Amino acid sequence: MTTGTTGSLPHHPVAVVGAGLGGLALARVLHVHGVEAALFDLDPSPDARTQGGMLDLHEDTGQEALRAAGLHEEFLARVHAGGQAVRVLDRDGAVRFAESDDGTGGRPETDRGALRELLLDALPAGTVRWGAKVTGARPLDGGRHRVTLADGTGFTTDLLVGADGAWSRVRALVSAARPAYTGVSFVEADLTEADARHPASAEVVGAGMLFALGAGRGFLGHREPDGSLHVYTAVSAPEEWLDGIDFTDTDAAKEAVLKEFDGWDARLRALVADADGELVPRRIHALPAGHRWDRVPGVTLLGDAAHLMSPFAGEGANLALLDGAELGLALAAHPGDTEAALAAYEARMFPRAEASAAESARGQELLFRADAPLGLVRMFTGRED
Numbered sequence: 117m118t119t120g121t122t123g124s125l126p127h128h129p130v131a132v133v134g135a136g137l138g139g140l141a142l143a144r145v146l147h148v149h150g151v152e153a154a155l156f157d158l159d160p161s162p163d164a165r166t167q168g169g170m171l172d173l174h175e176d177t178g179q180e181a182l183r184a185a186g187l188h189e190e191f192l193a194r195v196h197a198g199g200q201a202v203r204v205l206d207r208d209g210a211v212r213f214a215e216s217d218d219g220t221g222g223r224p225e226t227d228r229g230a231l232r233e234l235l236l237d238a239l240p241a242g243t244v245r246w247g248a249k250v251t252g253a254r255p256l257d258g259g260r261h262r263v264t265l266a267d268g269t270g271f272t273t274d275l276l277v278g279a280d281g282a283w284s285r286v287r288a289l290v291s292a293a294r295p296a297y298t299g300v301s302f303v304e305a306d307l308t309e310a311d312a313r314h315p316a317s318a319e320v321v322g323a324g325m326l327f328a329l330g331a332g333r334g335f336l337g338h339r340e341p342d343g344s345l346h347v348y349t350a351v352s353a354p355e356e357w358l359d360g361i362d363f364t365d366t367d368a369a370k371e372a373v374l375k376e377f378d379g380w381d382a383r384l385r386a387l388v389a390d391a392d393g394e395l396v397p398r399r400i401h402a403l404p405a406g407h408r409w410d411r412v413p414g415v416t417l418l419g420d421a422a423h424l425m426s427p428f429a430g431e432g433a434n435l436a437l438l439d440g441a442e443l444g445l446a447l448a449a450h451p452g453d454t455e456a457a458l459a460a461y462e463a464r465m466f467p468r469a470e471a472s473a474a475e476s477a478r479g480q481e482l483l484f485r486a487d488a489p490l491g492l493v494r495m496f497t498g499r500e501d
Contacts, residue, residue, distance in 0.1 A: 128154040130447070131263065131273035133286050135159075135244045137228075138419035138436030139279030140235035143243055144185040145444025154273075156265070158249035162236055169346040170325075170338045171231065171433045172200065172223040178434035181441035190234055195224040201324030204489050204496065209320070209328075209381030213493045217324055225324065227341055228433065250285050259414030259454070261289070275454050276415045277443070279436075282401060284421035290409040291417075295401035297355045298426050300480060302398040303373050305391035307345040314345065314390055320383050321345050328384050329489035333376055335387050347387045351376050352484050358397040369395045402426050405473035408466045416458050418443060423469035428479030431472040439465055 130146065132139045135157035143153040159165065173179050173191070182188045200217035236244070249266040253276060256262055264270040278286025282295050310318035318339070320326065326337040332352035337345055351357065351373075361372045370388055373395065377385055388395070403424045416422075419436030443461045450457035482491040 125262070126271040127273065128271055129274045130154065130277070131156065131261075131271065131275070132277045132279050133250045133263070133284075134279035134281060134419075134421070135162075135236075135246075136279060136281065136419065136436065137232060137235065137433055138440040139277070140232065140239070141181050141185055141437045141440030142277060142279065142418065142444045143440075144187070144235055144238050145181075145441050146447065147239060147243075148184075148186055149444065149448035151444075151448065153243065154271075155244040156248040156250060156263075157244055157246055158266075160247040162232075162244070162246065164246075169228065170225045170340060171228050172225050172430055173231075173437075174223050174430070174434045177431070177438045181434075181437035184441040184445060185235070185238070187234060187238055191226065191231070192224070194226050194230050194234065200225060201322055202496065203320075203322045203324075203326050204493055205320070205326070205328040205381075205384070206489055207328070207330035207377075207380045207384070209383050212489055213496050214322070215496070223430075225338075230341075250280065253286060253289060253415075255289070255414070261414055274414060275447075275458075278415070278417040278421040279419055279440070281420045282424045284417065286415065287417060287421055289415050290412045291407065293403055293407050295403055295424050298400045298402050298477075298480060299352055300400045300426070300484065301351055301353050301355075301358050302400060303349040303351075303358075303369075303388070304396040304398060305347045305349065305388055306393055307347070307387070307390060308343075308392045310339070310343055310345045313392075314386075316383055317345055317387055317390060320387070321347075327483070327489060327492060328387075329483055329492065330380070331486045331488055332484050334483065334488065335384055337387060345387070347391065349373055349377075349388055350484070355399060358399065361397065363395055363397055366394055400426050402473065402476070405477060406466075406470040407473075408462070408470075411455070411459055411462070413455060416443070416462060418465070422465065423473055425469075425473040425476040426480050427476070428483055429472060429476040431476060435469060435472055438468075 130153040132155045135155045146153045182191045202215045204213040253263045261276045278284045307314045321337045328335040337347040363369045418439035446457040446461040
């Protein structure tokens with residue numbers, strides 16, 4: 117498949133909207149099989165914004181995708197040693213569960229930005245069109261689509277893949293579903309050079325992941341390879357709660373957030389009080405568990421565009437990678453029959469996503485229920501809950 121023109125518009129046989137992990141995995145697997153894809157991303161450059169924190173890549177999903185992409189060995193070289201360690205604390209700072217990383221676990225941690233860079237570097241130059249914000253798409257004949265960009269230009273494509281995240285523009289072509297607020301809001305914070313500048317916080321978080329939980333709230337944190345700590349302060353709250361906090365005034369924002377943690381151990385409160393830089397608010401949204409659509413010629417979705425879920429099972433990035441890889445493999449296995457490839461891909465993706473979305477919802481309930489962190493401790497220790 118090669119890029120050409122249709123009338124006055126460029127034509128791309130395969131066009132992917134979104135150069136996140138899922139879209140890049142799709143493009144890489146297609147490239148391995150000799151198929152060209154064009155990716156369109158609204159960011160002006162690959163380093164225009166930070167890519168988030170650490171990811172634990174699961175053996176049967178994210179790592180399987182990297183094997184299909186021929187990048188698994190290179191991924192292993194980027195694993196964060198010690199990152200699978202876990203600590204669970206209660207609101208008083210008491211350690212209720214702790215497990216070190218002995219290197220034998222099936223969910224090694226890696227930096228999201230480093231993983232994205234690995235995928236980008238494995239694609240031919242020019243595969244991603246940066247600064248290309250998709251504003252709409254409409255069907256043409258024969259399963260083709262015409263896509264418009266914010267700068268007034270556009271293109272046509274035989275296969276349009278929405279890998280454009282939670283608020284996907286492509287989703288409207290197949291589904292009327294919209295993400296809904298899950299009842300939990302995050303406030304993100306960073307503590308840089310933690311061992312030297314924030315030694316008490318570094319000790320609290322440990323070498324890997326921290327869960328410090330109480331009823332309806334908690335601190336979720338992890339250590340990053342550069343020695344910083346990334347902390348998600350989580351609060352079960354109405355959707356408008358964050359609107360009442362002035363995040364342009366960092367000191368006032370810290371005070372407002374910490375009001376939700378009156379009576380909590382001072383070492384845990386310090387994860388916000390001593391944070392460096394601005395706090396970042398984030399509402400957690402999800403599509404309905406089991407979201408699916410009838411087959412629509414010439415278009416499909418992957419990752420958050422298809423099955424946005426809460427992060428409380430750690431599946432989002434893993435499923436995006438696997439979606440991209442499996443879609444690429446399906447297209448390679450059905451040359452000349454895109455509809456058969458899409459049907460095969462969706463038949464596997466839908467039930468997998470439904471199961472993971474349900475697991476994520478259960479994880480949210482488990483983390484923030486009234487007796488937290490008891491449920492999580494029982495899960496880690498293999499006891500019946």
